[in-house]
Amino acid sequence: MGHVVVGTAGHIDHGKSSLVRALTGTDPDRLPEEKRRQITIDLGFAFLDDVAAIIDVPGHEKFIHHMVAGAGTIDFALLVVAADDGIMPQTREHLHILRLLGVQRGAIVLTKCEVAEDEWRELVKDQIRSSVRGTFLESATIFEVDSLSGLGIAELRAFLLSELPRIPARDSHRVLRIPLDRVFSIHGHGTVVTGTVVSGAVDKDSRVVLLPGKTPARVKQLQSNARDYTALEAGMRAALNLAVDDVPQRGQTVCGADTLLTARRISVRVDGIPDAPAMKDRQRVRLLIGTHEVMGRYRLLSREEGFDLALLLLDEEVVAAFSDHFILRRYSPVDTLGGGVVLDVEPPLRGARNRQETLAAYRLLATVAEDQNPVVLWVKLRAPFGVELAYVAKLFALPLDLAHGLFASEEWLVCHGLVAHKERLAGWQEALLAVIATLHKEQPASAGFTVLQISARMAALKPALLDYALTSLVRIGKAVEENGTFKLPGRSQAVDAKLNALMETVVSQLTEADFAPPSAGALAELLKSPRTEIEKALVHAHKTGRAMRLGTDLFFEKAAFDRAIAVVRQMLSARGNVQVSDLSKSLNSSRKYVVPFLEYLDSIGLTERRENIRVPGRNINSQP
Numbered sequence: 001m002g003h004v005v006v007g008t009a010g011h012i013d014h015g016k017s018s019l020v021r022a023l024t025g026t027d028p029d030r031l032p033e034e035k036r037r038q039i040t041i042d043l044g045f046a047f048l049d050d051v052a053a054i055i056d057v058p059g060h061e062k063f064i065h066h067m068v069a070g071a072g073t074i075d076f077a078l079l080v081v082a083a084d085d086g087i088m089p090q091t092r093e094h095l096h097i098l099r100l101l102g103v104q105r106g107a108i109v110l111t112k113c114e115v116a117e118d119e120w121r122e123l124v125k126d127q128i129r130s131s132v133r134g135t136f137l138e139s140a141t142i143f144e145v146d147s148l149s150g151l152g153i154a155e156l157r158a159f160l161l162s163e164l165p166r167i168p169a170r171d172s173h174r175v176l177r178i179p180l181d182r183v184f185s186i187h188g189h190g191t192v193v194t195g196t197v198v199s200g201a202v203d204k205d206s207r208v209v210l211l212p213g214k215t216p217a218r219v220k221q222l223q224s225n226a227r228d229y230t231a232l233e234a235g236m237r238a239a240l241n242l243a244v245d246d247v248p249q250r251g252q253t254v255c256g257a258d259t260l261l262t263a264r265r266i267s268v269r270v271d272g273i274p275d276a277p278a279m280k281d282r283q284r285v286r287l288l289i290g291t292h293e294v295m296g297r298y299r300l301l302s303r304e305e306g307f308d309l310a311l312l313l314l315d316e317e318v319v320a321a322f323s324d325h326f327i328l329r330r331y332s333p334v335d336t337l338g339g340g341v342v343l344d345v346e347p348p349l350r351g352a353r354n355r356q357e358t359l360a361a362y363r364l365l366a367t368v369a370e371d372q373n374p375v376v377l378w379v380k381l382r383a384p385f386g387v388e389l390a391y392v393a394k395l396f397a398l399p400l401d402l403a404h405g406l407f408a409s410e411e412w413l414v415c416h417g418l419v420a421h422k423e424r425l426a427g428w429q430e431a432l433l434a435v436i437a438t439l440h441k442e443q444p445a446s447a448g449f450t451v452l453q454i455s456a457r458m459a460a461l462k463p464a465l466l467d468y469a470l471t472s473l474v475r476i477g478k479a480v481e482e483n484g485t486f487k488l489p490g491r492s493q494a495v496d497a498k499l500n501a502l503m504e505t506v507v508s509q510l511t512e513a514d515f516a517p518p519s520a521g522a523l524a525e526l527l528k529s530p531r532t533e534i535e536k537a538l539v540h541a542h543k544t545g546r547a548m549r550l551g552t553d554l555f556f557e558k559a560a561f562d563r564a565i566a567v568v569r570q571m572l573s574a575r576g577n578v579q580v581s582d583l584s585k586s587l588n589s590s591r592k593y594v595v596p597f598l599e600y601l602d603s604i605g606l607t608e609r610r611e612n613i614r615v616p617g618r619n620i621n622s623q624p
Helices: 016-024 032-037 061-071 090-101 119-131 153-166 352-366 374-382 389-395 400-405 422-442 450-455 465-477 497-513 522-528 531-543 558-575 580-586 591-603
Strands: 004-009 044-049 052-056 076-082 106-111 142-144 178-186 188-194 200-202 207-211 217-223 228-229 232-233 237-244 254-257 261-273 283-289 292-303 308-320 325-330 335-344 412-415 417-423 481-482 485-486 547-551 554-557 607-610 613-616
Touching: 004 016, 004 061, 004 090, 004 153, 016 044, 016 052, 016 106, 016 153, 032 522, 044 153, 052 061, 061 090, 076 090, 090 119, 090 325, 090 335, 106 119, 106 153, 119 142, 142 153, 153 497, 188 497, 200 207, 200 217, 207 497, 217 232, 228 580, 237 481, 254 547, 261 352, 261 389, 283 308, 292 352, 308 335, 308 352, 325 389, 325 422, 352 374, 374 389, 389 400, 389 417, 412 422, 412 465, 412 481, 417 422, 417 465, 422 450, 422 465, 422 607, 465 485, 497 558, 522 531, 531 547, 547 558, 547 591, 554 558, 554 591, 558 580, 558 591, 558 613, 580 591, 591 607, 591 613
Parallel strands: 004 052, 004 076, 076 106, 106 142
Antiparallel strands: 044 052, 178 188, 178 254, 188 237, 200 232, 207 217, 207 254, 217 228, 217 237, 261 308, 261 335, 283 292, 283 325, 292 308, 325 335, 412 417, 481 485, 547 554, 607 613
């Protein structure tokens, strides 16, 4: 079976469906309304022998969103122009859309040639050549055909059968992506979805996920061109019979578990089209990406020479990866404004301080040269404090092992699943030395400072990379490590013996109380000391890493706190969630202590609250 998808394009009533019928013997108009009205309303499908699948798109301006859903997955375009009409509005709009979607190959078909005089056809061909100048069809062959009489059909068919197999195959080694363009049910089989395998491969009986929504499913049966397959590869049209609880929707994507990102915020490069108005900041727009259409708001970041850098704030989640193509249309009246490519998915909402640095990175990513690897360039530009390699793999729709191999050279630091460019190390070291110097100034009684104390002031740097940078400072002699704490060389502790002694007594009381620690007032009464002195001792214990502070008057002994985290991890692993009452029993404590503890874990991403339970958070595998 061929791994090429051909798509038609052109104005309504220019003979696209008739052309597909003449080439394949299959009528792509499948809906009763299409047959009754004799216009194409939705996508139609046919197969050219075993060489290619053909997607027939509607030509009416009201159905552009259907056209984009089909054109977004094609390898080869057939721009269809009727000889008796010539270039029409939707001809131009479809041509712009094909360009913006990154289509690079195609041919031009002049239809209805037997109803137009020779001299008129030559004028139309000149008009076509003028219209496609500067596009991927500039040098394309113009085939003159008539679908009813068969004129020129054999020549066009022979050209396609010869040319299409030469198109390079899509990458089956990337992650699975099948944007759904049809969803229906078959009696006795259940849910069936169809789409083009954009990348990767899918096997019968494999487990997949539908995004957005994270709906799990099992592939019961696979077909392409009405034939059963045990596996389908990139470039093939696919029909999947799914075992799934929720009914899928057009616009969702079939993929492997935890392999792609969904987002309601994407950074993009946007190219306009001739005669379309420039998009305005905060303008409401329709985003057409893959087979999905969602509403959103256009936030202009920068108007560059020839393109915009923008942020799309969407009403719903979409599946997106770096360099994915999309189309933007006006909210009302609905017409095409432009399109472009994705540069970033769920970018952090940085303040004005980082705006220029972010824009500079996006400019380079928006104009990345062919000899540059966009994956390594993105990490170098957009992750100054390191990034999870798993996130990079999903952003670029790559298998994790393939993404890992891109950072195998000496210039990259790969550590505990994180990746960063080594040229960033000097900046981290300088910042860490400044943090330690500040801590020395603020806390002269401290012999050194824990990783926790230092990381509180370097929150952007991932824990594993912070450890690496601190260790490197010790190795080159710019920092000293003693008993798990770090200090600058030559710095000695300004000892306050009385405060230290009281701190030790206070910590022993916290240790004895385990996970139901006494307040400062209770400790003052118990130890017969002024409350102000007890509070100083508690704060000193927190600053030196002997205690964890969760509130104005709530301090836990550090070992007890760490044991509680271990209990939470164990409960999450065993049952998938944690309830306040269960954790209170496990820790021999009460809501008074457990609730703020869990709220702290929520804040650092170790847990996530869902109604009355906690589930694993985004940082469940990180060290708090």
